[in-house]
Amino acid sequence: MNRLEILRFALRGLLANKMRSALTTLGILIGVAAVILLVAVGEGSSQSIQKNIQRLGANTLTISPSFTGGGGRGGPAGGGQNTGPRTQARQLTLADAEALADRAAAPSVASVSPVVTAGSATATYEAASHDIGQLVGTYPSYFEAMNKQVARGTYFFNDDVLAARKVMVLGTTVAEELFGDLDPIGRQVGVSGVPFTVVGVLKESGSTGMQDADDVALAPLPAVQQSLTGFGPLGSIVVRATGASATASAQAEVTAILNQRHGVTGGAAADYRILNQATLQETVSAATGTFTVLLGAVAAISLLVGGIGITNIMLVTVTERTREIGIRKAIGAPRGAILGQFLMEATLLSLVGGLSGVLVAFAGTRFTIAGIEPVLVPSSVALALGVSVGIGLFFGGYPANRAAKLRPIQALRHE
Amino acid sequence: MTAPVLRVRGLVKEYGEGDARVRALRGVDLDVDKGDYVAVMGASGSGKSTLMNILGCLDVPTSGSYQIDGADVGLLDEHRLALLRNRRVGFVFQSFNLIPRMSALANVELPLVYGGVGQAERRSRALAALEQVGLSDRLHHEPNQLSGGQQQRVAVARALVTAPALLLADEPTGNLDTASTRDVLDILDRLSASGRTIVVITHEDDVAAHAKRVIRLVDGAIVEDRRRAPVDGPPPRLAEAAR
Ligand SMILES: Nc1ncnc2c1ncn2[C@@H]1O[C@H](COP(=O)(O)OP(=O)(O)OP(=O)(O)O)[C@@H](O)[C@H]1O
Numbered sequence: 329m330n331r332l333e334i335l336r337f338a339l340r341g342l343l344a345n346k347m348r349s350a351l352t353t354l355g356i357l358i359g360v361a362a363v364i365l366l367v368a369v370g371e372g373s374s375q376s377i378q379k380n381i382q383r384l385g386a387n388t389l390t391i392s393p394s395f396t397g398g399g400g401r402g403g404p405a406g407g408g409q410n411t412g413p414r415t416q417a418r419q420l421t422l423a424d425a426e427a428l429a430d431r432a433a434a435p436s437v438a439s440v441s442p443v444v445t446a447g448s449a450t451a452t453y454e455a456a457s458h459d460i461g462q463l464v465g466t467y468p469s470y471f472e473a474m475n476k477q478v479a480r481g482t483y484f485f486n487d488d489v490l491a492a493r494k495v496m497v498l499g500t501t502v503a504e505e506l507f508g509d510l511d512p513i514g515r516q517v518g519v520s521g522v523p524f525t526v527v528g529v530l531k532e533s534g535s536t537g538m539q540d541a542d543d544v545a546l547a548p549l550p551a552v553q554q555s556l557t558g559f560g561p562l563g564s565i566v567v568r569a570t571g572a573s574a575t576a577s578a579q580a581e582v583t584a585i586l587n588q589r590h591g592v593t594g595g596a597a598a599d600y601r602i603l604n605q606a607t608l609q610e611t612v613s614a615a616t617g618t619f620t621v622l623l624g625a626v627a628a629i630s631l632l633v634g635g636i637g638i639t640n641i642m643l644v645t646v647t648e649r650t651r652e653i654g655i656r657k658a659i660g661a662p663r664g665a666i667l668g669q670f671l672m673e674a675t676l677l678s679l680v681g682g683l684s685g686v687l688v689a690f691a692g693t694r695f696t697i698a699g700i701e702p703v704l705v706p707s708s709v710a711l712a713l714g715v716s717v718g719i720g721l722f723f724g725g726y727p728a729n730r731a732a733k734l735r736p737i738q739a740l741r742h743e
Numbered sequence: 744m745t746a747p748v749l750r751v752r753g754l755v756k757e758y759g760e761g762d763a764r765v766r767a768l769r770g771v772d773l774d775v776d777k778g779d780y781v782a783v784m785g786a787s788g789s790g791k792s793t794l795m796n797i798l799g800c801l802d803v804p805t806s807g808s809y810q811i812d813g814a815d816v817g818l819l820d821e822h823r824l825a826l827l828r829n830r831r832v833g834f835v836f837q838s839f840n841l842i843p844r845m846s847a848l849a850n851v852e853l854p855l856v857y858g859g860v861g862q863a864e865r866r867s868r869a870l871a872a873l874e875q876v877g878l879s880d881r882l883h884h885e886p887n888q889l890s891g892g893q894q895q896r897v898a899v900a901r902a903l904v905t906a907p908a909l910l911l912a913d914e915p916t917g918n919l920d921t922a923s924t925r926d927v928l929d930i931l932d933r934l935s936a937s938g939r940t941i942v943v944i945t946h947e948d949d950v951a952a953h954a955k956r957v958i959r960l961v962d963g964a965i966v967e968d969r970r971r972a973p974v975d976g977p978p979p980r981l982a983e984a985a986r
C-alpha cells in the first residue's frame with residue numbers, strides 16, 4: 329500500500345461527491361483569500377501612511393508656534409505686543425533660528441531652515457493663473473531637510489537668500505497649471521503682482537490623501553517676506569538632525585535653547601511645539617499595526633468558518649462511509665491505509681482550497697482596493713495556508729481515526 | 744496429520760449488558776483440517792453468523808481461544824490482524840458487501856492493493872479470479888449494474904484473489920435464485936477439489952449436501968457434527984459426478 333494508491337483512493341472519494349467537495353473547497357478558498365487580502369490591505373495602508381510621513385523628511389524636527397502655551401511664569405496679560413489671553417506667548421523669529429544653528433549649543437543639529445508660508449498666493453503666467461496651495465519662503469537647507477529634489481533646473485542658493493532674489497522652484501502641479509507643456513525654467517511668474525523667475529521644478533512626489541504635495545512653490549525667505557508676508561514672525565522652523573539616532577538629542581538641544589530664549593521655565597507650558605518625525609512615525613505605525621491585526625482577526629474568523637466546513641464535511645463523509653470502511657477492513661485494509669485515505673481527502677480539500685485562495689489573493693492584490701494598494705505579506709500567506717491545512721488534517725483526522733479504529737463488524741453493521 | 748487450519752476452544756460470545764444480555768455462543772469447540780469443506784447449519788438466531796465473524800477475525804469473542812494455522816488470534820495486534828484478514832482469510836458475505844461506485848475489477852483488485860501487490864500482477868490476478876467465476880465480460884460494471892448472482896460471484900472472486908488458506912462464506916446463496924446458487928456452489932466445489940479449506944453457513948440442505956462435513960448449531964452450541972466425505976477426497980457432489 330503506497331502513497332500513490334492512497335492518493336488515488338482519496339481522489340476517487342472526492343470525485344464521488346463533486347458538488348460537496350467543490351463547496352468545501354470554496355469555503356476554504358474564501359477564508360484563505362480573505363486573510364491574505366485583508367492583511368495586504370492593512371499593510372498597504374500602513375505603508376502608504378509611512379511613506380507620507382517619510383516624505384515630510386527624515387530626521388527632521390518641525391518647530392511651530394503653539395498658542396495654547398504661555399511663556400514666562402503665569403504673568404498677567406501685558407499690553408505689549410498682542411491682546412488676548414496668549415500675550416505671553418512669543419512667536420518664532422529669525423533670531424530663534426539663528427540661535428538653533430549655533431554649533432556649540434546644538435551639536436546634533438545639522439541644518440536650520442526658517443520657514444514662512446504665504447496663504448493664498450495667486451501665480452500668473454501670461455493668461456494662465458493658479459492658486460498655489462503652499463508658497464514657502466525658506467533657506468536652501470530646506471530642500472534636503474524636507475526631501476525635496478529638483479527634477480529640472482536648480483535649487484536656489486544662499487546667495488539668492490542674501491540678495492533676496494526673486495527666484496522660485498515650482499512643484500509639478502504648479503508648473504503644469506501655469507506652463508502646460510512649456511519649459512518653465514527661466515520664465516517669469518507673477519505672484520500677487522511680484523515677478524519671480526523660475527529656476528527649477530521639483531520632482532513629483534505623488535500625493536495620497538487630501539493634500540496635493542506637488543502644489544507648492546519654494547522661494548528664498550527674504551524674497552517672500554519682502555513681497556508677500558512682511559517681516560513678521562516665522563511660520564515654523566525646520567531642523568534637521570545629524571542622523572537618525574541624533575533626533576532625540578537634537579530635540580533636547582532645541583528645547584533647551586528655545587526655553588531659554590522664550591523664558592519658559594519649570595513646569596510652564598512652552599509656547600512652541602516640536603514635531604519629531606521619528607516619534608510621529610512610531611506612533612502612526614503602532615496605530616496602523618493595530619489596524620492590520622484587526623483586519624487579520626476578522627479574516628481569521630472567516631478562515632475558521634471554512635475550517636468548520638471541512639470538519640463538517642469530513643464528519644458526514646466518514647459517517648456515510650462507515651460501512652465502506654468496514655468492507656475495506658474486512659478484506660484486510662490496515663488502519664493506517666484507511667486513516668491515510670481520509671487524511672489525504674481532507675488535505676487535498678484544504679490544500680486545493682488554500683492554494684486557489686492564495687492565487688485569488690495574489691490576483692486581488694494587483695488591484696487598488698478603496699484607494700489603497702495592497703501589499704502582500706508573505707507570513708500571512710504561510711499562516712493562512714498552514715492554518716487551513718492544519719484544520720483539515722486535525723478535524724478530518726479525528727472522525728477518520730474514530731472510524732478506522734472500529735472493529736470491522738461494528739463498521740459493517742453501521743447504518 | 745498436520746495442525747488444523749482452524750482450532751476453536753470454549754468460544755463464548757455475549758452481546759449487550761445486564762437484562763439485555765444475549766449469549767450468542769456458549770462454549771464452541773471446533774477443529775477444521777486443511778482441505779475440509781464444512782457446512783454450518785442451524786435455525787435463525789442460533790449463532791452461525793456470530794461464529795463466522797469471529798472465525799473471519801471481524802469480531803472478537805468474549806472468551807475462549809481461536810487459532811489460525813497454529814497462531815493465537817487473540818494475541819495478534821491490530822496490524823497483524825489486518826495482515827491475517829488480507830492474506831489468510833477470504834470472506835463472502837450474504838449481502839455481497841461490494842464497494843459502490845467501483846468497477847468489478849477494482850473491487851476484486853482491492854485486497855491486493857492493501858496486500859501491497861504491484862499493479863501489473865494485481866491486474867492479471869484479478870482478471871484470473873473473475874475468469875474463474877465466469878465474469879470476464881463484466882469487468883467494468885459497477886455493483887449497481889450487476890445482478891445479485893453476479894455481485895456474489897464478484898464477491899467470491901474478491902475473496903479468492905489473495906489465494907487464502909481459508910474461505911469463509913456466510914449464506915453466500917441466501918439472496919440468490921436457483922441458477923445463481925448453482926453457479927456459486929459449483930465454484931465452491933471446484934475450490935474444494937483444488938484443496939482450499941472452506942467453511943460455509945447455510946439454511947438449505949441442498950447447499951449442505953455439497954459439503955464434506957455438516958455441523959449443526961442450536962442456541963450457540965454444536966449439537967451435531969457429521970462427516971459426509973473424507974477430508975482429503977473430492978467434495979461429495981463432484982465425487983458423484985465422477986462416478
Ligand atoms: N450486534 C448484536 N447485538 C446484540 N445481539 C446480537 C448481535 N448480533 C447478534 N445478536 C444476537 O445473537 C444471536 C445470534 O445471532 P446470529 O446473527 O449469530 O444468528 P444467525 O445464526 O446468524 O441467524 P440467521 O440465520 O438469522 O442469520 C441472536 O439472538 C441475535 O439476536
Ligand SMILES: [Mg+2]
Pocket residue numbers: 791792793
Ligand atoms: Mg446470520
